[in-house]
Amino acid sequence: MSALAQSRHLATPIPGPRSVDLMARRSAAVARGVGTTMPVYAARAFGGIVEDVDGNRLIDLGSGIAVTTIGNSSPRVVDAVRDQAARFTHTCFMVTPYEGYVAVAEALNRLTPGDGEKRSALFNSGSEAVENAVKIARSYTGKQAVVAFDHAYHGRTNLTMALTAKVMPYKHGFGPFAPEVYRAPMSYPFRDSEYGKDLATDGELAARRAIGIIDKQIGAANLAAAIIEPIQGEGGFIVPAEGFLPTLLDWCRANDVVFIADEVQSGFARTGAMFACEHEGIVPDLIVTAKGIADGMPLSAVTGRAEIMDAPHVSGLGGTYGGNPVACAAALATIETIVADGLVARAAQIETLMKDRLGRLQADDERIGEVRGRGAMIAVEFVVPGTFEPDAELTRAVCAAAHRAGVIVLSCGTFGNVLRFLPPLTISDDLLLEGLEVIELILRDL
Structure with missing residues (x-):
């Protein structure tokens, strides 16, 4: 499993053809009330990468909603x-x-x-x-x-x-x-x-x-x-x-x-x-x-x-x-x-890295009302510039664009306007920064 390359790679558009087929099977077999954030189906995962059935390698900034904190399929x-x-x-x-x-x-x-x-x-x-x-x-x-x-x-x-x-x-x-x-x-x-x-x-x-x-x-x-x-x-x-x-x-x-x-x-x-x-x-x-x-x-x-x-x-x-x-x-x-593996200290390192990058992004973008959180539990709250009004539409757009670009991110918040980051603590700095760079480019495009 460690052979899974720790790099983002898009072999097909997202979703790819095998994921599309599985979505059709899902619709016929799985109850409608079970939601899905991304229209891709996982095949393998390790470290900071999830690989789907079409061979796309996605940067994992969600950890299965804070579950695979030590990385998927951790050897021990x-x-x-x-x-x-x-x-x-x-x-x-x-x-x-x-x-x-x-x-x-x-x-x-x-x-x-x-x-x-x-x-x-x-x-x-x-x-x-x-x-x-x-x-x-x-x-x-x-x-x-x-x-x-x-x-x-x-x-x-x-x-x-x-x-x-x-x-x-x-x-x-x-x-x-x-x-x-x-x-x-x-x-x-x-x-x-x-x-x-x-x-x-x-x-x-x-x-x-x-x-x-x-x-x-x-x-x-x-x-x-x-x-x-x-x-x-x-x-x-x-x-x-x-x-x-x-x-x-x-x-x-x-x-x-x-x-x-x-x-x-x-x-x-x-x-x-x-x-x-x-x-x-x-x-x-x-x-x-x-x-x-x-x-x-x-x-x-x-x-x-x-x-x-x-x-x-x-x-x-x-x-x-x-x-x-x-x-x-x-x-x-x-x-x-x-x-x-010293992962408590690693979480603190991730906080420093993420808050530095996202803080600089906030300074140039009035749509970011706040960057907050601790360790590898960091969030960005989007608002209409100059107000406290939540911007859920922008949050949805950022998430959708990130998913198409091969970055797994999640939204949250009572008002649906918070982008949350929950990377595995075993993710490399380079992979984490690449994921944040994708978010920055998406915000500029939007």
Whole structure:
């Protein structure tokens, strides 16, 4: 697999003829509700390149939505998966357990923030882990209400759709949703600046705004948990103002409210720390992980304070596939790769490189309202020049042109006007800069 050339190459127009054929087969076989960002079909992937069935090599600035953080088909992961699959693929941890599950739990307890005694439980997807975190918080506190935040994304199951803020495409037509879910204002410095500098730069002030609404509309006596992404993902890679998260955490601790950090997209070295909440030195009560945990194998987890994690009764948590042995092997190899290859530091290097290039682009282009993010989780927010008005049309045009040019990019944001970059941490500087150069040329053409 390492023989896959780490260079962009367009053998055909995109999509090529084999991808077009597969799109026709897909239309006849796959439910219409399953969307696709690009009309190409992958054949191989390694490092910073995805090769499609027509031989086109695409620069990967999406990592399968922050999943293949250590690069697709990473050698340690391939070896670990092959070895585990040859020994056994499933027994169900709730029936005949196995060491891999325990080893992953031990690693998570060691790596997540905080020095106190911790426990972990493993599941399959981010949504499933979020639901279980809420279950655990409700069991521990004896309370029912949960508060999420504006622009949040927490998943597509019924409860997590209720927690998710954006209606299209995630919630429209799928209600009614789970009850006892409420929403508070997020610290969104770029958009808060429209209403005053203090709110945009003072995270404690922004947190007090949210806490005031929580107190009045929910009441701490009814609130089991507050769940928040330390850096919001689908909402637009929003980094809250400094002080917002610690102030919120302090209020939760003072009011017997479980603070849940949803690090599904921001965890496992993605932001230049093993977990994004480390940037503000906070220790959540529970932390939810998935995506980058196992380099593409389906696995997720809830990790947290032992007294909270142990609150549910025996057999109250679990699932047939939760902590699948092959996925656990992949997770252990992924963690080993992050540590052995210095990928936390590599994410910080990528941030410096990307912010420098995109910052210079912003200085010459009034359509770029903000460049933001941490590590290899960087975003550009497009606006109508001279305003805060979101420009979703430009964002769609940039994405479409990038895809035709052989660069995988993704959009996000409540208003559909954010271009997000999630390159694998193993991408070369040259390949990353080439991808950004393509974006720059597209913006000039547009």
